[in-house]
Amino acid sequence: MKAPAGPRDLVVAVIGHGRIGRQVLAHLDAAPGLIPGRVLTRSGRPDTGDADDFLSTPCDLILDTAGPGALRAHGAACLAHAPVWSVGAAALVDDSLRDRLAGVARTHGHGLRLFGPWVAGVAQVPPGLATGLVLRISRPGSGAEFAGPLRAAAAAFPDELNFAVAAALCGPGLEATRVEMTDGPEHRIEARLDTRIGCFTSTMAFAPGGLHPTAQALIAGLEALHPGIGYGA
Incomplete structure (x- = not known):
């Protein structure tokens, strides 16, 4: 204690x-x-x-x-x-x-x-400079198959996309963010962030059973x- x-x-x-x-x-x-x-x-x-x-x-x-x-x-x-x-x-x-x-x-x-909002360094980009965000998300057992605007995806799969909405709101906004979701063999997130100073990309592959x-x-x-x-x- x-x-x-x-x-x-x-x-x-x-x-x-x-x-x-x-x-x-x-x-x-x-x-x-x-x-x-x-x-x-x-x-x-x-x-x-x-x-x-x-x-x-x-x-x-x-x-x-x-x-x-x-x-x-x-x-x-x-x-x-x-x-x-x-x-x-x-x-x-x-x-x-x-x-x-x-x-x-x-x-x-x-x-x-x-x-x-760790995606593609979005939290490090000054406000107003991010112009677009694309997220490709694969997770085994998610049952999610979707490609389209983040707003529609988050309404359908809210528990899968909290991080994505956080990244969008910290970056280019909901309307400028697109997601592609699959029920794949590996938990993996690929991101592309377009900004007025350049394009940032990131790939995250999560260890099964690891820390959240x-x-x-x-x-x-x-x-x-x-x-x-x-x-x-």
């Missing part, structure tokens, strides 16, 4: 206790300077299933590791309480929800950060956020 939070510690509450949530919570338990806060799940285990109870305890940051349904259900209330990092970006293809959450964030001064890449992106963000934690080039 960790000691109570000190003046420089960050208290991090978590929504979800699936594969991503469990990996993030294990990091919070072990990392110096980071204190696990409340945990909200549909089952109520290991902490609570009551959103009001979850938000009754102060925290410095809320991590939504549960996906687009959780962002739709709890995003506004959480942003009124603390900054939010979410893996549920697919919910934001709904323009009205995106506008509503942006309004709450402005009112309360709490940002919404999406994970993970989005969980690791959240953990990297936490390490970079806290003073004295993390590494830089």
